[in-house]
Amino acid sequence: MEAESVPGRSVSSAFHRALLLIYLVSALAVVPIIYFFTKNELFAQANKELKLLVDVVSSARAIVKDKTRPYFLAKGEFFSPVVSSTVMAKELATQFHKLQPAYMVRMISDNPLNAENLPEGMEKDVLDALRRGGNDKGVIQQGSIRGKTYLMSAVPTKVHDDCLMCHGDPAAAPADITAKYGTTSGFGWQSGSIIGATIVGVPIADLNTAVMVRSGIVIGIITILFAGVLIVLNRVVQGNIIQPILGITEAARAVSLGRSNAPLTSDRDDEIGALTRAFELMRRSINIATDQIARLSRNRTDR
Numbered sequence: 001m002e003a004e005s006v007p008g009r010s011v012s013s014a015f016h017r018a019l020l021l022i023y024l025v026s027a028l029a030v031v032p033i034i035y036f037f038t039k040n041e042l043f044a045q046a047n048k049e050l051k052l053l054v055d056v057v058s059s060a061r062a063i064v065k066d067k068t069r070p071y072f073l074a075k076g077e078f079f080s081p082v083v084s085s086t087v088m089a090k091e092l093a094t095q096f097h098k099l100q101p102a103y104m105v106r107m108i109s110d111n112p113l114n115a116e117n118l119p120e121g122m123e124k125d126v127l128d129a130l131r132r133g134g135n136d137k138g139v140i141q142q143g144s145i146r147g148k149t150y151l152m153s154a155v156p157t158k159v160h161d162d163c164l165m166c167h168g169d170p171a172a173a174p175a176d177i178t179a180k181y182g183t184t185s186g187f188g189w190q191s192g193s194i195i196g197a198t199i200v201g202v203p204i205a206d207l208n209t210a211v212m213v214r215s216g217i218v219i220g221i222i223t224i225l226f227a228g229v230l231i232v233l234n235r236v237v238q239g240n241i242i243q244p245i246l247g248i249t250e251a252a253r254a255v256s257l258g259r260s261n262a263p264l265t266s267d268r269d270d271e272i273g274a275l276t277r278a279f280e281l282m283r284r285s286i287n288i289a290t291d292q293i294a295r296l297s298r299n300r301t302d303r
Ligand code: HEC
Pocket: 078, 079, 080, 083, 084, 085, 086, 087, 090, 107, 108, 109, 111, 112, 113, 114, 115, 116, 117, 157, 158, 159, 160, 162, 163, 164, 165, 166, 167, 177, 186, 195, 196, 197
């Protein structure tokens, strides 16, 4: 009887509850799905940039090794940037950093000519790992240096005999090198040992911020879509289910009070149409039965 006093409410609210549930589940599912894809995307992007930067650095090294070094050494010139590929890479890194401060290119050594090139923070661990692993190809890993997160590629720097000209005995090193860097550090390197590493780092965009922004947008879109679905669904449920059922309820009330002369019709081809037509048959049958009972009782009283 309660349903009759507030007609239509329970059917719509069942739809509303189902819709709300679907909405909540989809809004909740959005965040982990977006997290997964964003993480992959940012990592792939960083990887691509890393490869690019590593290749730029090794191109600069190749120019020194194949072109300028043979040319200048033959003339007895020791100007470091054109003789040492590491120094050229360092020059490149310094210039590049001015244009792209977010990226990192470092030539490190724990026995450096230039104290700037001492390994910092996780660079130390990377150097240790390279020495332990003896991995000439190097390592790619994620890590932070000076509070920034990078995807880093580190390749070991191996000492060759060529290097000893400047990094061997300080007494034999070019005078402008000892004048600039002193004689205490950056010398006495041993051919064949891993003295340092080239570390190239590309920034990994802040994953959490990206996930939050994207999730916000998608949840906003889902909310608008569901609001639209809710409006359309309400109209459909009202027009196709609730209103016809209210009509049949009214008619049933009328029949329950006795003979009813209001026919119910429906040309709908669905369950509601079938219910309406079945109800109409019942109304007629009841009318006939009521008429018969009336006739019988009249006959009885006539007798
Ligand atoms: C012509 C001299 C010269 C030669 C040859 C040379 N270097 Fe250097 N190297 C330098 C100078 C100068 C620096 C310091 C650059 C700076 O100020 O950052 C340096 C720096 C480095 C650094 C960074 C750490 C540090 O010492 O400051 C590494 C690593 C390095 N060299 C490796 C090598 C290797 C490996 C070779 C041989 C393949 C080599 N160098 C050959 C002059 C040379």
